[in-house]
Amino acid sequence: MQKLDKHGQAQKQSLAGRAVAYLEDHYTDKFSLDAVAGALYVNKNYLARVFHKETGMTLLECHNRLRCAKARELLADRSCSISVVAFKTGFASASHFSRIFKIYEGCTPSQYRKKVLK
16 A cells, blocks of 8 residues: 655555555454454564554554554444444454553443433
8 A cells, every 4th residue: 555645656654554454444353463464475573573662552452453443433322332332443352352442542442422412
């Protein structure tokens, strides 16, 4: 994937940017550093080190943040249960989803939904 600058010249996307793009496309998949590194054709240790240096977070943290962002959108729709939101965002269980969501959002999915739908 290459972006074009304002002059139409191809510019290389950073390794971290390519990793985020991969995670955005695969946020529902179970996280695997090997899979991300393989898709980007780089060593997993190198990827982890460069990603953390460029973003200040781990790939797993980024993956979870992307999942939580999508979950926030889905939680605004009252027709989706918390369990359905969990599975649509790639979590294996509603309890794991609730735990991760609370870490990144500061409240449980139920609390978030009540706050948003006031």
